[in-house]
Amino acid sequence: MEIVLALGIGVLAGSGVWLLLRPRTYQVIIGLALLSYAVNLFIFAMGRLQVGMSPVLSAAQAGNPTHYADPLPQALVLTAIVISFATTALLLVVLLASRGFTGTDHVDGTKEPQGHDRDPDREREEK
Amino acid sequence: MHWMDHLLIVPIVLPLAAGAFLLFLDERRRALKAAISIASTLALLVVAILLLEFASAQSPDAPALAGVYRLGNWPAPFGIVLVVDRLSALMVTLTSVLALASLVFSLARWHRAGTHFHSLFLFLLVGLNGAFLTGDLFNLFVFFELLLVASYGLVLHGSGIRRVKAALPYIVVNLAASLLFLIGVSLIYGATGTLNMADLATRIPQVAAHNRTLLEAGAAILGIAFLTKAGMWPLGFWLPSTYSAAVAPVAAIFSIMTKVGVYVVLRLWLLLFGSASGALAHFGREWLLVGGLATVAFGIIGMLASKSLARRASHAVLISSGTVLAAIAMGHASVTGTALFYLVSSTLALCAFFMLIELAERGRQPEADAAESKGASPAESDEETMAETGKTGFAIPATMVVLEISFLGCALLLAGLPPLSGFVAKFALLTALLNSPGPGAAGAISPASWALLVLVIGAGLATIIGLTQAGIRAFWQPQDRAVPRVRFIEIVPVGVLLLVCAILTIQAGPVMNYMQSTAQSIHEPSNYVHGVLTTSHGQSPADKGDS
16 A cells, blocks of 8 residues: 555656646646645655544543554644645736736746747747 | 733734734725734834843753743643743844834835735734744744745735746745645654654654654755745745845845744754754754855855845845854854854844835936946046036935935945944854864864855955945936935834944843853753743743742
8 A cells, every 4th residue: 555655646746846847837836736735645644554543532442542543644734735725826816917917827927938948940930 | 820921922913813903904094004013013022022031031050941832731742832932032022123124114105005015914923923932843834834925925015027927936936845844844743753843852862763764854855945945055046036026125024034944944953953862963964054155155146246236135135044054054052152143133234224225226217227237337427527517516415315324334234344233243253163163173173164254254245345336336326316205214214223233233242142042052952842841831931930
């Protein structure tokens, strides 16, 4: 089970980082969302992976913490989800404002592609 | 219940309540909003000074805590605690002074430039005070997020294409850093099983060998998140454009935001990885040192290369932050004490400087900027004019005189020249560097100390060159420009901050003693740990004689 979760977190984090470095703002936001999924899964996994552990104390077994799922990472994940949700909403508003002001969805706010995004064929046509 | 028992929660709850209440008021009732905002910031300043007095009243041998506040009255490792010691009280007081100055400055015109300025400002103060007072790692994350989100709103205040273009990378970089913060915190939790800072300090020496790599990885990733906030060299490229795009009162209060990152590094590094931590003692010291030195070097280059005053000021922020980081990394209490004095002095100077820049640049005409960028110097034509007409002088308006004197004061403070507190700070820092025992040969000065010494002096030189250039362009070049219309309420905060720096110079003895005892107490965290973990009903400033 650990390998499945680790691969899942890895794929999400890798995709998130790749998208985060892209030049279009929408890709950046999706990248941040994927990264936050990966991080939330990671926090949850820090509570140690167990199968079939109940989260609620029962009267018969109260007092033995190894029989229960760790509640603290669950609280941490909830907090992180809520905060990421709010900041994603804020970033979306800034994205829209940037799109409105600059007329383009490039992260630098410039219309011309720079760096390796430049398309040599299109530039040859335009010359 | 003694009212002083709850003094520790006031810096967090008061601005929160005031900011939330202001959201219900209509945006047109500006005078009322401003009045409530000023009143709560004044109350914050009073509370902060009270906390500072309680903290400094502790003798060096007694427990260094002025108070521990248990949220929900749960005992320490399970519940979240707020802790006031000398360092926290110092930072909360510094924040209140800067907040009052920036807020008064903003009342002239900038608070009207967008909506909800006062609420966002007060929420920023909640985040700052919470980050300085908390004793729990995840609670630190929550307050960090609060102050970051408020800062996103404040950076965008005033809108406009330049600000939104600068805000987008700022937000994305800080969101990524927050995710790294979460990864680091969860790794530390996974390795040690606790999030309380004092409890971590007791558990880290006992971490099993197979968990140690997890713990080191977590601490390193956590460090990256804070060092991004502090603007350390490869992580701080977002800083100059963001700070120069923000409106003046926002840039002024942002001068403490880098110091939040520095504070957390100082607190956590010495608490968790101090000399008593066994195999993990002084973890990451070399990286912190090299990063701090590289930040100062980058700030020097930027200070000399920048064309606009606001960018020069942001590079001065980087220089200040890098110097403090490198000084902390030396690991000696005497050097840390002087670094704290330098932190206070440079932060006050930068706050005043950001406000002053906006005032000075108000009168500039766009044509003047175009002429400067082409390198034109109108000096020759003016000499001919003066020779023709026989005039020997020209009247300088009083506004310009006041602005020039303030600019001179800020430049002296930032460059570290006498007679203001910048000089005292740098002199003390260099003395402590030369007197501290190096980690290498006994009695010899380590290469790291030499490197920091050279960079600190180089930074002073670069600041003099850069600010003199900028000051001559801003004030002494006769150009067609209108005298900036400066209101009294705008120049008073600048003057008060410079006055506080002058008082820091006059009272340098007692202040430096306080800083040195602060540094001693954070380099010996056993009192902190003992105070937090063994307090039975919460320790309050009212019963400081008990434990």
